[in-house]
Amino acid sequence: MPDASPTKWHLAHTSWFFEAVVLAAHAPGHQPFDARYFHLFNSYYEALGTRHPRPLRGLLTRPSLEDVHRYRAHVDAGVARFIEEADDAAWQAAAPEITLGLHHEEQHRELILTDVLHAFSCNPLLPAYREPGPRGLRLAHPAPVRWLAGPEGAVRVGHEADGFAFDNETPRHTTWLQPYRIADRLVTCGEFAEFIADGGYRAPAHWLSDGWALAQARGWQAPAYWLAPGDPRAPSDAWQVFGLEGVRELDLARR
Ligand SMILES: [Fe+2]
Numbered sequence: 001m002p003d004a005s006p007t008k009w010h011l012a013h014t015s016w017f018f019e020a021v022v023l024a025a026h027a028p029g030h031q032p033f034d035a036r037y038f039h040l041f042n043s044y045y046e047a048l049g050t051r052h053p054r055p056l057r058g059l060l061t062r063p064s065l066e067d068v069h070r071y072r073a074h075v076d077a078g079v080a081r082f083i084e085e086a087d088d089a090a091w092q093a094a095a096p097e098i099t100l101g102l103h104h105e106e107q108h109r110e111l112i113l114t115d116v117l118h119a120f121s122c123n124p125l126l127p128a129y130r131e132p133g134p135r136g137l138r139l140a141h142p143a144p145v146r147w148l149a150g151p152e153g154a155v156r157v158g159h160e161a162d163g164f165a166f167d168n169e170t171p172r173h174t175t176w177l178q179p180y181r182i183a184d185r186l187v188t189c190g191e192f193a194e195f196i197a198d199g200g201y202r203a204p205a206h207w208l209s210d211g212w213a214l215a216q217a218r219g220w221q222a223p224a225y226w227l228a229p230g231d232p233r234a235p236s237d238a239w240q241v242f243g244l245e246g247v248r249e250l251d252l253a254r255r
Contacts, residue, residue: 026093
């Protein structure tokens, strides 16, 4: 799947970020673990040099997982050394990028799971990635939707407060909002199942044109990972959903 990356690549790439953005720029004595990794594990940062094409990441059987872990340990040690030794000026210069690197790694932890989920969904056995946890309380069906009108006209949007923000949340700027109304809560799975049963995937009036074209091109009949009643991969009379814990009955009250 060209948009997915192997877990090993995510592990190396998040360390690459610290090496390329923090250590190469702020720690003059840093020795790269392997200079070729700057190309191999760059994602899309044009300013940071060349990169290996994403659709080919799945073919990277080397470096081994062991080497990737050694790479991560090397970079971690370099960052720890930098933090211990940095004077105030060096720390002030590098701290925003270290913070960004930590958020970046959190994003990739989530990406690892979405990529694993996709890979497992391509297996007709629909295997579970992990043991099911406690199911928790089933949600009560929420109250009917209320429609709220929001601000319209020229509005200011974008990050303004102190603290971390991703670069696509800045700069703060003015944009124009047409009049609109928005529901006071998320749609439930049950409501979406009603939309499907009512022919929602066959009625272009409910779709923006790009979404409709994509749904037609890919033959979408339901959200990703939903299994319709009677799906031969996991036959059931009810809607089911495939997740990291395998196939489970869809909780219709879930939002
Ligand atoms: Fe990344």
